[in-house]
Amino acid sequence: MDITGESALVRKKITENLAVEVNYFVDKVSGASIDVLSQASQIKDERKQKSGTVEYVHDKTTYTASFINSVERDYKSDTGSFSLKQDMFGDLTTLSLAFSNTNDTVGENDGTAFVPVITWLGHAESRSYDVDLSQILTRNFIAGVNFNVITDQGYLANPYRSVRYLDPSNAKGYSLGDQVYPDTRTSTAIQVEGKYYLPYRAAITGSYRYYRDTWALVGSTYEIDYTHPISNIWILEGRFRYYKQNHANFYSDLFAYADEYRFEARDQDLAAQDNYTIGAKATYAFLPNGWKMFKRATVTLDVSRITFHYLDFTNIKDYGLPQYQPGDEPLYQFNATVFQIYMSMFF
Numbered sequence: 118m119d120i121t122g123e124s125a126l127v128r129k130k131i132t133e134n135l136a137v138e139v140n141y142f143v144d145k146v147s148g149a150s151i152d153v154l155s156q157a158s159q160i161k162d163e164r165k166q167k168s169g170t171v172e173y174v175h176d177k178t179t180y181t182a183s184f185i186n187s188v189e190r191d192y193k194s195d196t197g198s199f200s201l202k203q204d205m206f207g208d209l210t211t212l213s214l215a216f217s218n219t220n221d222t223v224g225e226n227d228g229t230a231f232v233p234v235i236t237w238l239g240h241a242e243s244r245s246y247d248v249d250l251s252q253i254l255t256r257n258f259i260a261g262v263n264f265n266v267i268t269d270q271g272y273l274a275n276p277y278r279s280v281r282y283l284d285p286s287n288a289k290g291y292s293l294g295d296q297v298y299p300d301t302r303t304s305t306a307i308q309v310e311g312k313y314y315l316p317y318r319a320a321i322t323g324s325y326r327y328y329r330d331t332w333a334l335v336g337s338t339y340e341i342d343y344t345h346p347i348s349n350i351w352i353l354e355g356r357f358r359y360y361k362q363n364h365a366n367f368y369s370d371l372f373a374y375a376d377e378y379r380f381e382a383r384d385q386d387l388a389a390q391d392n393y394t395i396g397a398k399a400t401y402a403f404l405p406n407g408w409k410m411f412k413r414a415t416v417t418l419d420v421s422r423i424t425f426h427y428l429d430f431t432n433i434k435d436y437g438l439p440q441y442q443p444g445d446e447p448l449y450q451f452n453a454t455v456f457q458i459y460m461s462m463f464f
Contacts, residue, residue, distance in 0.1 A: 119147045124459075138170040162226075164189045177204040191224035191235050200247070215247035225276040239272030257314040267304040274298040280381045281433070282372040283443060290443040291433075294375055296382050299367075304330040308338075319345040328362075334387065336362035349405050358394035370431050371444040385449070388430035396421035404462075412463045419457040426450045 122145060128138040144164040170183040179202040187194040198217035205212065221241040226234070244267070251261035274296045284292035310324035326338040340358040347353065365387040367380035397420055404414035431446035441447075 121145050134174045136172045138172070140166075140168045140170075142166040142168075162189055162191075164192075177208070178202065191226045193222040195220050198245075209253045211249075211251045213247070213249040215245070215249075217245045219243040219245075221271075223272045223276065238276055241269060241271035241273055243267060243269045258311065260311045261309070263306075263308045263310075265304075265306045265308075267302075269302040269304075270300055273300065273302060274382070275384055278382075278384050280372060280383045281370065281443075282375050282377065284375075288438070290438055291371065292375070294381075296384065297380050298382060299332070299380055302331055304328065319343065332387070333366035334362055334364070336360065350402050352400040354398040354400075356394070356396045356398075358396075359391070360394075361391040362389065364389040364429055368429075370429055383430075385427060385430050389428035390426060390430070391428070392423055392425045394421055394423045410464050414460070414462040416460045417458065419455075421455040423453040423455065424450070425453070 122143055124140065124142040126138065126140040128136060130136045142165070144166070146162045146164075164187060166185065166187040168183060168185040170181060173180045181198075181200045181202075183196075183198050185194075185196040185198075187196075196217055196219040198215065200213060200215035202211060202213040204210070219242065221243070222237060223239055223241060224235045224237045246266045247263065248265075249261065249263045251259060253259050278296055279293040280296055281291050281293055283290065306326060306328040308324060308326035310322065312320055312322045314320050320343075322340075322342040322344075324338075324340045326336075328334070328336040328338075338358065338360045340356065342356040343354065345353045365382060367378060368382045368384070368387045370383060370388070372378070372381060398417060400415050400417040402413060402415045404411060407413055427449045430449050431444070432449040433446055436446040437443075
């Protein structure tokens with residue numbers, strides 16, 4: 118799978134209290150996940166996203182409102198959000214509250230990537246509630262905690278993925294069927310983070326995030342980051358991230374027979390898994406002292422290597438009878454390399 122994208126973002130301070138931001142993003146995808154390729158051909162798609170944000174500061178309170186519109190051939194999404202941030206107790210404490218509402222229209226491409234025939238399957242709505250508290254504890258240490266709740270309802274399944282069940286009449290030993298998801302989902306997550314400023318101008322950050330939802334998914338994320346500036350020209354950063362989750366309560370790599378349960382899924386995102394991320398980022402100020410209307414300009418290169426391991430999701434695309442019986446295929450795993458390069462010019 119190859120994913121490429123271009124993004125342009127402009128942020129302008131209108132007055133001392135008001136700023137606006139606009140962003141245009143194009144995301145191109147060529148390929149498909151392993152479970153889609155097990156039953157269909159490779160896909161090509163493009164997502165275009167437009168967003169606008171308004172930020173207003175009054176005294177020690179910051180109000181932010183934004184709108185995001187995202188369009189694909191078989192998926193449409195609109196998100197509106199509002200947040201406020203309040204500094205308190207001599208600016209040592211910051212409290213943030215946020216709410217967002219997303220409305221999606223979900224479809225399925227029944228034709229080719231170039232002449233798509235879209236069947237619209239349903240709608241989904243998602244609401245997100247966030248509470249974030251950060252506290253400066255000492256001169257060199259700041260800590261924070263974030264609490265997030267998301268409620269989803271509507272069509273929540275992936276139309277391009279299927280369940281698998283044993284079928285002795287099929288030469289493969291199994292057949293594929295439609296996934297059936299619950300119409301609702303509530304997710305809860307809490308994250309704690311600490312950032313410590315080191316004596317030689319560097320900083321180290323550690324965080325832990327716990328996630329749980331009503332589909333019985335439980336996940337934990339551990340991350341550590343290191344930032345090291347060199348004069349006012351370079352900023353070097355490194356990070357390590359580890360994530361692990363169990364499977365959803367209606368997930369199975371292989372069901373015993375068709376319609377074994379009321380809800381069934383073989384979506385790799387709902388399988389038990391873990392993954393590791395190692396990343397590095399370098400930012401270079403090629404105009405550290407500015408030039409004409411620009412006060413400063415930087416270019417950044419960010420590279421990440423991610424290793425995915427699935428603990429109960431098998432690779433049925435490349436393996437099967439007669440070498441492996443259904444359910445005994447090797448567990449699936451893959452690696453991803455993510456490159457990001459961007460330039461920032463401040464005026």
